[in-house]
Amino acid sequence: MKLKIKNLHWSAGRPVAILNDKTAKKLNVFANDRVAITNSKTVYAIVDIFPKLIKEDQIGLSEELTKIIKLKNKSSVKVSTSELSKATFLIKKKMQGKQLTEEELIYIISEIVHNNLTEAEIAYFTAAEKLNGMSMKETVNLTKAMIKTGTRLKFKGKYIADKHCIGGIAGNRTTPIVVAICASAGLILPKTSSRAITSASGTAGVIETISKVELSLKDLKSTVKKTGACLAWGGSLGLAPSDDKIIRVERLLNLDVEPQLLASIISKKVSAGSKYIIIDIPYGKGAKIATLEKAKNLGVKFKKISNSFKLNLKVVCTKGSEPIGNGFGPTLEMLDILSVLKNSPNSPDDLREKSLFLSSELMKLCKIKNARKKAEEILSSGKAYEKFKEIINTQNGKKDFDKRVESLKLAKYKKIVNAKHSGRITEISNEGINSLCRILGTPETISSGAYLHKHIGEIKKSEPILTLYTESKTKMKDAIKFLEEFKPIKIK
Amino acid sequence: MKLKIKNLHWSAGRPVAILNDKTAKKLNVFANDRVAITNSKTVYAIVDIFPKLIKEDQIGLSEELTKIIKLKNKSSVKVSTSELSKATFLIKKKMQGKQLTEEELIYIISEIVHNNLTEAEIAYFTAAEKLNGMSMKETVNLTKAMIKTGTRLKFKGKYIADKHCIGGIAGNRTTPIVVAICASAGLILPKTSSRAITSASGTAGVIETISKVELSLKDLKSTVKKTGACLAWGGSLGLAPSDDKIIRVERLLNLDVEPQLLASIISKKVSAGSKYIIIDIPYGKGAKIATLEKAKNLGVKFKKISNSFKLNLKVVCTKGSEPIGNGFGPTLEMLDILSVLKNSPNSPDDLREKSLFLSSELMKLCKIKNARKKAEEILSSGKAYEKFKEIINTQNGKKDFDKRVESLKLAKYKKIVNAKHSGRITEISNEGINSLCRILGTPETISSGAYLHKHIGEIKKSEPILTLYTESKTKMKDAIKFLEEFKPIKIK
Numbered sequence: 001m002k003l004k005i006k007n008l009h010w011s012a013g014r015p016v017a018i019l020n021d022k023t024a025k026k027l028n029v030f031a032n033d034r035v036a037i038t039n040s041k042t043v044y045a046i047v048d049i050f051p052k053l054i055k056e057d058q059i060g061l062s063e064e065l066t067k068i069i070k071l072k073n074k075s076s077v078k079v080s081t082s083e084l085s086k087a088t089f090l091i092k093k094k095m096q097g098k099q100l101t102e103e104e105l106i107y108i109i110s111e112i113v114h115n116n117l118t119e120a121e122i123a124y125f126t127a128a129e130k131l132n133g134m135s136m137k138e139t140v141n142l143t144k145a146m147i148k149t150g151t152r153l154k155f156k157g158k159y160i161a162d163k164h165c166i167g168g169i170a171g172n173r174t175t176p177i178v179v180a181i182c183a184s185a186g187l188i189l190p191k192t193s194s195r196a197i198t199s200a201s202g203t204a205g206v207i208e209t210i211s212k213v214e215l216s217l218k219d220l221k222s223t224v225k226k227t228g229a230c231l232a233w234g235g236s237l238g239l240a241p242s243d244d245k246i247i248r249v250e251r252l253l254n255l256d257v258e259p260q261l262l263a264s265i266i267s268k269k270v271s272a273g274s275k276y277i278i279i280d281i282p283y284g285k286g287a288k289i290a291t292l293e294k295a296k297n298l299g300v301k302f303k304k305i306s307n308s309f310k311l312n313l314k315v316v317c318t319k320g321s322e323p324i325g326n327g328f329g330p331t332l333e334m335l336d337i338l339s340v341l342k343n344s345p346n347s348p349d350d351l352r353e354k355s356l357f358l359s360s361e362l363m364k365l366c367k368i369k370n371a372r373k374k375a376e377e378i379l380s381s382g383k384a385y386e387k388f389k390e391i392i393n394t395q396n397g398k399k400d401f402d403k404r405v406e407s408l409k410l411a412k413y414k415k416i417v418n419a420k421h422s423g424r425i426t427e428i429s430n431e432g433i434n435s436l437c438r439i440l441g442t443p444e445t446i447s448s449g450a451y452l453h454k455h456i457g458e459i460k461k462s463e464p465i466l467t468l469y470t471e472s473k474t475k476m477k478d479a480i481k482f483l484e485e486f487k488p489i490k491i492k
Numbered sequence: 493m494k495l496k497i498k499n500l501h502w503s504a505g506r507p508v509a510i511l512n513d514k515t516a517k518k519l520n521v522f523a524n525d526r527v528a529i530t531n532s533k534t535v536y537a538i539v540d541i542f543p544k545l546i547k548e549d550q551i552g553l554s555e556e557l558t559k560i561i562k563l564k565n566k567s568s569v570k571v572s573t574s575e576l577s578k579a580t581f582l583i584k585k586k587m588q589g590k591q592l593t594e595e596e597l598i599y600i601i602s603e604i605v606h607n608n609l610t611e612a613e614i615a616y617f618t619a620a621e622k623l624n625g626m627s628m629k630e631t632v633n634l635t636k637a638m639i640k641t642g643t644r645l646k647f648k649g650k651y652i653a654d655k656h657c658i659g660g661i662a663g664n665r666t667t668p669i670v671v672a673i674c675a676s677a678g679l680i681l682p683k684t685s686s687r688a689i690t691s692a693s694g695t696a697g698v699i700e701t702i703s704k705v706e707l708s709l710k711d712l713k714s715t716v717k718k719t720g721a722c723l724a725w726g727g728s729l730g731l732a733p734s735d736d737k738i739i740r741v742e743r744l745l746n747l748d749v750e751p752q753l754l755a756s757i758i759s760k761k762v763s764a765g766s767k768y769i770i771i772d773i774p775y776g777k778g779a780k781i782a783t784l785e786k787a788k789n790l791g792v793k794f795k796k797i798s799n800s801f802k803l804n805l806k807v808v809c810t811k812g813s814e815p816i817g818n819g820f821g822p823t824l825e826m827l828d829i830l831s832v833l834k835n836s837p838n839s840p841d842d843l844r845e846k847s848l849f850l851s852s853e854l855m856k857l858c859k860i861k862n863a864r865k866k867a868e869e870i871l872s873s874g875k876a877y878e879k880f881k882e883i884i885n886t887q888n889g890k891k892d893f894d895k896r897v898e899s900l901k902l903a904k905y906k907k908i909v910n911a912k913h914s915g916r917i918t919e920i921s922n923e924g925i926n927s928l929c930r931i932l933g934t935p936e937t938i939s940s941g942a943y944l945h946k947h948i949g950e951i952k953k954s955e956p957i958l959t960l961y962t963e964s965k966t967k968m969k970d971a972i973k974f975l976e977e978f979k980p981i982k983i984k
Contacts, residue, residue: 010540118744120615121745123612131624
């Protein structure tokens with residue numbers, strides 16, 4: 001059936017085609033069924049039925065489809081009912097416990113990238129990966145598929161480097177510090193990061209408190225060329241773009257799918273052109289990985305996959321049983337970073353130490369001698385701070401770093417929580433701190449969050465443990481209630 | 493945030509809330525995220541963003557939501573972002589291979605019934621059921637949950653009976669004949685059926701060629717009271733309503749999930765008030781179940797579950813390696829049924845025989861003596877035909893059965909396919925016949941389909957094998973191409 005396009009400025013979060021009820025009847029499709037739309041190529045869309053908006057001879061396209069189809073209003077397209085796509089047979093094959101070939105994985109991932117699979121179909125795929133597992137060969141092929149279906153960057157220079165933490169630790173905002181130190185030491189770091197998924201903030205969200213992070217590929221390249229590094233949001237660059245769609249579906253259950261984790265990280269690094277990579281796997285109670293042994297096992301898998309892509313990859317297993325840094329929430333984490341880079345007397349020691357450790361490990365991997373000493377010298381001398389400033393200014397195209405930093409503000413409502421009795425802080429839950437910050441308004445309200453005055457160790461009665469920041473009285477009440485009920489910080 | 497309702501006549505196939513872009517920004521939700529809408533109770537919806545349609549202080553509701561919320565235009569509701577629901581934690585628990593309790597399963601199923609879970613979340617649930625399996629106790633609890641979250645019927649009389657085939661065989665339209673025979677023998681059969689899922693037609697679709705099938709609960713009850721039976725579509729009655737939503741998600745991959753199959757069938761029967769049940773499990777090459785042994789294993793599970801609900805259930809394993817009856821497609825199948833009921837000389841023997849077999853098995857289960865002989869007598873004497881007429885007329889509220897039957901018409905284009913050489917028909921693929929009929933236009937175009945002149949056995953050159961019926965020349969060409977390419981009927 002031929003229908004005329006009506007482009008709607010309508011964001012449905014998935015490719016939706018809106019039909020008149022009579023057209024739907026003729027095509028014999030119901031709402032939520034799939035149709036094939038053919039012009040020079042065929043794309044698939046989910047059907048909505050909206051008679052008031054769309055006439056019988058029209059098809060309304062959601063923004064997600066407008067972007068793919070790129071046809072003007074009233075252009076004519078062929079619309080037909082869509083049977084199961086080949087990708088669904090392949091997903092079923094994986095559900096049946098069989099291995100998928102590189103070609104088959106490319107097919108599935110390409111269908112995900114082109115929005116031709118529904119979230120439910122992606123859920124089946126990730127469930128099959130999780131429950132039936134993937135062999136190392138399959139995981140490598142999955143990684144290849146994720147790289148092939150996206151943009152791939154190339155940079156000049158011998159040591160294109162990156163660091164990546166598998167996450168799960170509150171705070172732990174080492175990336176901007178490591179990037180500043182290592183770029184000062186001469187490494188090239190085309191660093192892209194994500195926004196918060198379940199934490200108080202992601203690296204991209206923290207950088208965004210003082211900088212643009214949605215860079216075009218052109219701006220990203222010129223920033224890296226000029227300063228040796230960048231601190232961009234990875235979401236809009238098209239590097240392994242299937243990843244974001246899969247993560248979105250995993251998030252529905254907060255599911256950790258190991259082959260997907262491995263493929264996700266390695267595909268992003270290869271796509272960004274990195275060759276020297278440090279992978280940080282925090283372990284311990286309350287971390288994603290419970291024990292050192294499990295962390296090492298995961299590390300071995302990272303190493304194996306990296307060999308297939310000729311990467312110089314080193315895994316470091318770090319202690320992850322409590323948060324790192326004092327501030328949690330976009331602005332509070334940026335203030336921690338700045339205090340470390342500026343060598344302020346009250347800067348968090350753990351964040352400084354972990355950043356130095358990761359920097360020197362990455363520098364060592366890139367054949368820099370006396371790496372630890374050099375990293376310390378770069379940080380202490382203020383060179384890292386200057387490099388950070390240069391990166392941010394170049395990224396923004398304006399030399400207004402100081403003004404941006406000065407305008408950082410914490411939230412209107414503030415409350416200090418003191419220890420009710422003397423004792424020992426035995427546990428600070430990463431998940432608990434993240435939930436607390438989410439209640440206070442992070443990551444959306446960048447001025448909100450929590451500041452931790454004490455880490456694990458002794459505390460005296462009435463000493464401050466936490467300061468809470470929020471822009472809403474109700475949220476403050478909810479946060480206090482949460483603290484009392486769930487006790488994310490245990491004092492014995 | 494308080495927003496004013498705007499009810500839209502928009503069928504999205506799932507509960508969708510349409511927001512203005514500014515409102516979405518304030519709530520910090522993106523398209524495809526979930527929001528909670530609270531009035532006297534809280535319901536959940538998926539976000540679409542459509543600034544042209546919805547003002548900042550408004551929330552547009554899709555039809556699916558309008559039905560649940562039942563508030564007028566401009567009524568005010570509280571809208572907030574929705575965190576993971578408790579059900580997602582429970583689904584994750586099942587993903588982790590743990591058992592779910594009755595209470596937990598009720599929670600999940602109830603969320604499905606109330607549209608509070610997305611299709612992707614339901615996909616995770618069915619994938620976990622499929623890959624981690626369910627214990628018998630869990631399957632019983634799943635069945636209980638599916639019953640509890642729906643309507644439950646009660647009928648007077650001792651022998652409330654039903655028959656159910658697990659499907660997969662083309663044709664095989666025994667239900668109307670069995671219902672007519674058994675109702676004549678005094679059993680009570682509140683029969684509900686589904687429309688086609690992957691076949692050429694479902695029982696409901698076949699009955700619909702001459703009758704209303706979407707009955708209200710009231711009409712269903714009065715039809716059963718008056719005639720001893722009904723032949724209704726089960727979809728709109730609210731019996732185990734979670735089932736349709738789960739089947740919809742399983743269909744994405746044509747997935748067979750055994751615990752779901754067991755729970756689906758038993759929950760529908762218990763909800764309809766049936767106590768005496770024959771389960772027909774066809775087995776063989778091209779059937780859902782490949783061997784008699786596997787069919788028996790599945791039968792044992794049916795039996796075990798039925799004990800928990802105090803049902804008198806008998807499993808019969810029947811040969812399912814070729815289609816049953818001659819006609820495939822709504823009208824062609826109705827003509828087969830009528831020819832059996834009317835004892836026409838050219839009525840399909842296999843359909844007649846299987847209907848008699850199932851009828852006598854069900855009658856035996858209901859303590860009727862000489863069941864086979866009685867069933868034959870009821871059919872041969874025309875009593876079954878009269879009962880069928882009575883049920884259809886009562887269901888329609890009009891005595892116009894003959895007129896309805898006379899108006900049955902086959903499609904405009906007709907083509908006879910003859911044997912190219914003499915030999916033996918060794919295989920007639922159920923799936924192939926279904927695909928052929930789908931290409932010809934079934935189940936939507938009720939006049940289309942295929943008529944099989946020969947079953948497995950000898951055939952001579954130029955003898956007719958099939959007659960194809962369709963309303964479209966293109967479809968006829970496609971069907972011929974399909975026959976030549978896939979050879980669903982093999983002659984050796």
